[in-house]
Amino acid sequence: MISAHGVAGTLADLVSTVLGDELPIRFRCWDGSVAGLPDAPIRLTFRHRRALRRLVWAPNELGLARAYVSGELDVEGDFVDTLTGLYRLISDGSLRAELGWAARRDVVRAVARVGAVGLPPKPPAEEIRLTGRIHSTRRDARAISHHYDVGNDFYALVLGPSMTYSCAYWDDTAGTLERAQIAKVDLVARKLGLTEGMRVLDVGCGWGTFVLHAAREYGVRAVGITLSQEQARFARKRAAEEGLADRVEIRVQDYRHVPDGPFDAIASIGMAEHVGEAMLPTYGRTLFDLLRPEGRLLNHAIAQNPLVPPRPDRTSFISRYVFPDGELEPLSVVIGALEESGFEVRDVESLREHYGRTLRAWVANLDERWAEAVRLSSPGRARVWRLYMAASALAFEGGRIGVNQVLAIKPGEHGASGMPATRAALLSGRWPGIPHMSR
Known part of the structure; x- marks a missing residue:
């Protein structure tokens, strides 16, 4: 990854440390900073620090979905193509659904540096969990x-x-x-x-x-x-x-x-x-x-x-x-x-x-x-x-x-x-x- 100052630089360094160099991802963050490969096919915009907090508490597809549905995480470019790129990274093993303890520690430290530490945010209103006997x-x-x-x-x-x-x-x-x-x-x-x-x-x-x-x-x-x-x-x-x-x-x-x-x-x-x-x-x-x-x-x-x-x-x-x-x-x-x-x-x-x-x-x-x-x-x-x-x-x-x-x-x-x-x-x-x- 190509590093930069600000929040995006911190994220880029974190991704390089935890997931490996040269991932085809470009970050744009709420403080105006940008980092990552200039021609990356996957371009993510973090509009609010809550998006990172959601990912810390739910480092899986649910955390990503909550950040996107809430408008705190956005995608630049063709939406289907971006998801295709993310899925290929996951299926190739570049991204892991579950992080080890050392990786989690690095994530928490990076999130703390950009001021995104806190309790888990309330899920978006569109999320539902039903009660009662299933399939009644x-x-x-x-x-x-x-x-x-x-x-x-x-x-x-x-x-x-x-x-x-x-x-x-x-x-x-x-x-x-x-x-x-x-x-x-x-x-x-x-x-x-x-x-x-x-x-x-x-x-x-x-x-x-x-x-x-x-x-x-x-x-x-x-x-x-x-x-x-x-x-x-x-x-x-x-x-x-x-x-x-x-x-x-x-x-x-x-x-x-x-x-x-x-x-x-x-x-x-x-x-x-x-x-x-x-x-x-x-x-x-x-x-x-x-x-x-x-x-x-x-x-x-x-x-x-x-x-x-x-x-x-x-x-x-x-x-x-x-x-x-x-x-x-x-x-x-x-x-x-x-x-x-x-x-x-x-x-x-x-x-x-x-x-x-x-x-x-x-x-x-x-x-x-x-x-x-x-x-x-x-x-x-x-x-x-x-x-x-x-x-x-x-x-x-x-x-x-x-x-x-x-x-x-x-x-x-x-x-x-x-x-x-x-x-x-x-x-x-x-x-x-x-x-x-x-x-």
Whole structure:
């Protein structure tokens, strides 16, 4: 590192001592000092000494997140590129999540020299820690509200006109995010073999994109359930405006409390991540019981790479700021839970690279209208979203997490499936002779 006077010089010397020379990082600090490689790809601005205090008390991703969300630590240049550089340093072993005692002593001394010693600062208002029994209906409702009731205008800015908050499907026709999201919900509809008159349940319906598409393009009668009041209001308004209110019903309802099965098909798109491993058997049995024989479930969910264990809740930015109580399970765990519930798994498709591209599109939407995003939410909330989406894009692109569509059926009499003979026929949406409910 190239040293300088002032706070930045102290930080540069500390980094050189603790982590090694010539790291590609440049510091700019609250006293106006600058230090580090002039052309460094990673350029960090410490706007307040509290950022250092946060890192002393939490020398991990949580400390970094608190400093960034609070506005005390900032990034110069492209945000995703900066995170890419930091991740490469971490994965190469240049940066360590846990420091030894000698390194910690040097950190404390350096922080003392720049006047940043003190008690741990209060976490930003955007951080949450839930109470009560995990995955109880009340606690799940609070967790969903924390993430989804940010404001529909804010989500529209980030997600774009489709208001679809899950991985898009970038096929040959999807030149824009909007087209890619429509391609995704249509892919789900084709895999479910939707035909006119079917009765369909969408578990975790979000702002209603799938149920509206299914009703409009396939003539089904759809029920969408969500735990978010704001999502429900928005989806009902969309249904009314599109003249689909007679075929689309939106409920604020837990999946465990749906009383009026059976359904011909069930879609669960980006919802299973909220269920938790302990509740997966309940999730699988509940959806199994809500389907008619030969009915189909499309479970679209993010999966944890089993070779890359998730961070514990106490240091996880995602758990504290984005998805409280959210749990990512390996694909094998999800498939096992579905099979143990009685489902027969018939098709699995990975869309991992598609999600990285989707997240980058969302980050671009946010950055393009940053001032408006801050006005619609708060500076801290906008920063949470930028950090969360950029980091998630890198996680998908690096293979640390994935996303999969699992198609499963509830076997009929004597094991009948109603499935087409080939995968090509499945994806074409042409399912010959499939009976459905006539309610």
